[in-house]
Amino acid sequence: MSAAEPYVSIRGMSFSRGDRLIYDAMDVDFPRGKVTAIMGPSGTGKTTLLRLIGGQLLPDSGSVKVDGHNIPQLSRKALFDFRRKNMGMLFQTGALFTDLNVFDNVAFPLRVHTDLPESMIRDLVLMKLEAVGLRGAHQLNPAELSGGMARRVALARAIAMDPEIIMYDEPFTGLDPISMGMIVKLIRGLNEALGLTSLLVSHDIEESCNIADYLCVVSGGKVIGFGSPQELLNEGNDEVKQFLRGDPDGPVPFHYPAPDYQAELLSGGGQ
Numbered sequence: 001m002s003a004a005e006p007y008v009s010i011r012g013m014s015f016s017r018g019d020r021l022i023y024d025a026m027d028v029d030f031p032r033g034k035v036t037a038i039m040g041p042s043g044t045g046k047t048t049l050l051r052l053i054g055g056q057l058l059p060d061s062g063s064v065k066v067d068g069h070n071i072p073q074l075s076r077k078a079l080f081d082f083r084r085k086n087m088g089m090l091f092q093t094g095a096l097f098t099d100l101n102v103f104d105n106v107a108f109p110l111r112v113h114t115d116l117p118e119s120m121i122r123d124l125v126l127m128k129l130e131a132v133g134l135r136g137a138h139q140l141n142p143a144e145l146s147g148g149m150a151r152r153v154a155l156a157r158a159i160a161m162d163p164e165i166i167m168y169d170e171p172f173t174g175l176d177p178i179s180m181g182m183i184v185k186l187i188r189g190l191n192e193a194l195g196l197t198s199l200l201v202s203h204d205i206e207e208s209c210n211i212a213d214y215l216c217v218v219s220g221g222k223v224i225g226f227g228s229p230q231e232l233l234n235e236g237n238d239e240v241k242q243f244l245r246g247d248p249d250g251p252v253p254f255h256y257p258a259p260d261y262q263a264e265l266l267s268g269g270g271q
């Protein structure tokens with residue numbers, strides 16, 4: 001497939017939870033080899049989108065193609081194989097195995113999913129740990145790591161199998177500014193060094209604008225803006241601009257819909 005083809009291509013995808021429509025015939029393409037930050041109001045379905053791409057959730061209709069494979073139509077085995085070979089995921093809740101040390105955490109996917117000899121696994125693990133700056137910490141236990149270090153070990157584990165795409169869900173949450181800076185640098189650096197396609201869900205608008213080639217803003221079940229941070233800040237529609245600038249006033253109202261304030265006060269307080 002050519003570099004110009006998007007790595008992820010979604011067409012007419014709808015997905016509901018109960019009677020709530022989260023995605024409404026959505027179309028979106030995520031470019032190959034780039035970092036795209038998925039943004040939008042809380043509860044709009046950003047994590048859900050990553051899970052639909054990863055095949056942990058299936059859409060009600062439409063296609064979700066990853067490198068040309070329509071994820072909802074893969075058999076269970078084909079999906080597991082595809083995910084194992086091509087996808088790395090770093091979810092905020094994706095904790096390390098507490099009873100394995102750093103080395104064994106990173107070695108885990110290689111031991112489970114490959115027949116590589118232990119000497120090669122050792123070299124690969126040390127290489128991945130070197131990439132996140134923690135080769136020297138390979139014998140530590142998760143309890144001995146700071147939050148930022150644990151996140152970097154999880155990142156080394158996510159790239160252990162040399163994925164083509166990596167999805168990050170809120171990778172900066174709970175990190176101090178220095179650890180956050182390191183994760184930002186790593187996401188960008190790994191993207192370039194490994195030629196990855198990276199999707200990032202984050203509430204941090206400033207960091208996302210710094211790190212991402214493209215922003216994808218979702219709201220109301222659709223993509224309402226897609227472009228470089230600069231393009232969207234300058235030329236996005238009013239709702240996109242309001243979101244990116246964090247303005248309390250704009251097309252998204254501060255007030256939840258309510259009856260006239262004065263009339264309600266004068267009505268004497270009936271519920």
Ligand SMILES: Nc1ncnc2c1ncn2[C@@H]1O[C@H](COP(=O)(O)OP(=O)(O)OP(=O)(O)O)[C@@H](O)[C@H]1O
Nearest residue numbers: 017022040041042043044045046047048049201203
């Ligand atoms: N397991 C679940 N069962 C039922 N509803 C769910 C489940 N997980 C999420 N939802 C609902 O689906 C909607 C989208 O959730 P999702 O976590 O994808 O949003 P989000 O945009 O990532 O939110 P946030 O920015 O707050 O993390 C929300 O209304 C949420 O309440």
